[in-house]
Amino acid sequence: TYNEAQNEYISRMSHDMRTPLLAAIQTLKYFLEGAIGTLDDKQKVLLSTMLQSNEDLLGLVNALLEVYRFESGKLELCKTNFSVKDLINQCYKELVPLAENKAIGFKLNFEIDDDTHIFADRAEIKRVITNLCGNAINYTNKDGEINVLAKVQNGDFIFSVLDNGNGIPKEDIPNLFKRFSQGTSKKRSTGTGLGLYLSRQIVEAHGGKIWVESKLNKGSEFSFVLTNVVKVKV
Numbered sequence: 001t002y003n004e005a006q007n008e009y010i011s012r013m014s015h016d017m018r019t020p021l022l023a024a025i026q027t028l029k030y031f032l033e034g035a036i037g038t039l040d041d042k043q044k045v046l047l048s049t050m051l052q053s054n055e056d057l058l059g060l061v062n063a064l065l066e067v068y069r070f071e072s073g074k075l076e077l078c079k080t081n082f083s084v085k086d087l088i089n090q091c092y093k094e095l096v097p098l099a100e101n102k103a104i105g106f107k108l109n110f111e112i113d114d115d116t117h118i119f120a121d122r123a124e125i126k127r128v129i130t131n132l133c134g135n136a137i138n139y140t141n142k143d144g145e146i147n148v149l150a151k152v153q154n155g156d157f158i159f160s161v162l163d164n165g166n167g168i169p170k171e172d173i174p175n176l177f178k179r180f181s182q183g184t185s186k187k188r189s190t191g192t193g194l195g196l197y198l199s200r201q202i203v204e205a206h207g208g209k210i211w212v213e214s215k216l217n218k219g220s221e222f223s224f225v226l227t228n229v230v231k232v233k234v
Helices: 002-032 041-072 084-101 122-139 170-175 194-205
Strands: 080-083 105-111 116-120 145-153 156-163 209-215 219-226 230-233
Touching (some): 080 084, 084 145, 116 122, 122 145, 122 156, 122 194, 122 219, 194 209
Parallel strands (some): 105 145
């Protein structure tokens, strides 16, 4: 069908784009590490900007590939037992500099034991957590606040991200997790709208559920639950 041919084209194109992007990223890193000599401040800023742009583009290409793999049934989850608290702390450390740059309060709240393990695909769950937290940072205004809550309840793992950003109009919420949708008819960002769609695919592939509650000009709360995944306490 046309859709299958289109998805195959996107997959091949995305895959072919990764090689030159990775080469460009590595070259820029060499430059910033002094491979061509000492750089002045202006040169460092320009090269760092180029590096960030290429890394952002690589992220979009990877998201396209992941979407294709989920929709074509070619992506198999690699489930293991892992410490969910360690995973969340890792995501937090990677994202907290972005929050600090906007003077946003970014807090973690745990209602789980330190030794709690869940059975899931660690890399894919990390992608969901990073996406939800990253979106909260992007759409929360300067001096705003974001609260992350992770808890275990009756063998289920529940994760929520609450922000006091601009919120989402009620009529736009049904479109939020659709492919290439940013959840609103109004332009919100330069993103593709793939992040939340991919997050939904990942959570549902685990047999879980993802949802949002939002009030305009008050903020949003994105949550997901993975049922019966708390398997090991060591």
